[in-house]
Amino acid sequence: MTTAIETTSGAPEQPGALPTVACCAPLARTPLSLAEAQGLAGVLKAVAEPARLRLISLVAAHEGGEACVCDLTEPLGLSQPTVSHHLRTLVDAGLLHREKRGVWAYYSLVPGALDEIARVLTTTTQS
Amino acid sequence: MTTAIETTSGAPEQPGALPTVACCAPLARTPLSLAEAQGLAGVLKAVAEPARLRLISLVAAHEGGEACVCDLTEPLGLSQPTVSHHLRTLVDAGLLHREKRGVWAYYSLVPGALDEIARVLTTTTQS
DNA sequence: ACCAGACATCGACAGGCGTCAATATCTCGT
DNA sequence: ACGAGATATTGACGCCTGTCGATGTCTGGT
Numbered sequence: 001m002t003t004a005i006e007t008t009s010g011a012p013e014q015p016g017a018l019p020t021v022a023c024c025a026p027l028a029r030t031p032l033s034l035a036e037a038q039g040l041a042g043v044l045k046a047v048a049e050p051a052r053l054r055l056i057s058l059v060a061a062h063e064g065g066e067a068c069v070c071d072l073t074e075p076l077g078l079s080q081p082t083v084s085h086h087l088r089t090l091v092d093a094g095l096l097h098r099e100k101r102g103v104w105a106y107y108s109l110v111p112g113a114l115d116e117i118a119r120v121l122t123t124t125t126q127s
Numbered sequence: 128m129t130t131a132i133e134t135t136s137g138a139p140e141q142p143g144a145l146p147t148v149a150c151c152a153p154l155a156r157t158p159l160s161l162a163e164a165q166g167l168a169g170v171l172k173a174v175a176e177p178a179r180l181r182l183i184s185l186v187a188a189h190e191g192g193e194a195c196v197c198d199l200t201e202p203l204g205l206s207q208p209t210v211s212h213h214l215r216t217l218v219d220a221g222l223l224h225r226e227k228r229g230v231w232a233y234y235s236l237v238p239g240a241l242d243e244i245a246r247v248l249t250t251t252t253q254s
Numbered sequence: 255a256c257c258a259g260a261c262a263t264c265g266a267c268a269g270g271c272g273t274c275a276a277t278a279t280c281t282c283g284t
Numbered sequence: 285a286c287g288a289g290a291t292a293t294t295g296a297c298g299c300c301t302g303t304c305g306a307t308g309t310c311t312g313g314t
Contacts, residue, residue: 028184028188028236031184032181037181040177040180041180047248048168048171048175049168049301050168051302053167053171054159057164080262081261081303081305082302088262100261100310102260102312103310103312105262114154114155115248115251118249122242195291196291206275207292208276208293210291212273212292227280230290230291231281232290
């Protein structure tokens with residue numbers, strides 16, 4: 001019950017798996033297959049939301065590179081259930097890491113995840 | 128009537144304007160403001176859709192770096208109005224360029240647009 | 255054992271969006 | 285001027301999703 005949230009257009013990553021993003025080709029090189037496009041779109045949909053973008057930047061900029069829900073609720077101006085929901089979406093997409101310590105749940109960026117998305121979107125060939 | 132499609136969460140770029148994407152900070156550096164997040168999310172929402180991702184890759188990989196609607200309808204397996212709708216979304220987001228030549232409408236990638244998105248998402252500092 | 259507090263889940267609601275058929279518009283030949 | 289063909293627009297339908305309040309679950313202290 002911790003793996004998938006939706007089945008239609010999302011790409012629920014395995015909890016412990018690497019941020020696969022979906023494919024590896026730089027997007028502008030070869031026409032994407034339907035499956036590749038669906039996988040990549042699933043991760044992008046997780047990012048393409050104002051509240052979640054702010055959550056990512058808040059977590060990244062927070063002290064120690066991690067933050068708990070109580071740190072994020074107020075600056076976002078959203079209710080605690082809504083923030084938890086967005087965080088879950090980001091974790092399921094493989095973008096955030098969740099670690100429970102005591103009563104608090106600390107969220108941090110999965111190291112290469114965002115850069116992997118950036119790499120796929122980049123059109124210029126990189127080393 | 129040719130500028131904006133929706134007003135709620137989208138970021139309808141000006142037709143001839145540069146692909147502003149929204150902001151300039153690398154996302155993981157400083158917490159995004161609501162306005163910055165909304166602007167960036169608007170462009171990302173345009174990309175975070177399987178059909179539109181395939182359209183982008185099809186256009187980019189097509190001969191001459193451009194393609195008309197008739198080239199894209201069949202490989203996508205979607206109706207012509209749906210393809211036109213997606214293309215319009217990508218043009219409004221500043222990702223595709225549209226040029227009408229005779230009866231055909233040729234779509235091509237806006238040079239730096241995708242890379243601009245990739246730059247904002249990248250966490251590692253680049254030169 | 256009980257309570258307080260942090261977080262997750264549930265149920266419901268409204269708005270957004272992808273899709274299509276039908277139709278309109280526009281351009282080029284004839 | 286007319287018709288054919290390419291593309292855009294409209295209207296409708298159903299699914300997806302962001303949001304909240306209410307509630308459940310778990311942990312740590314007293």
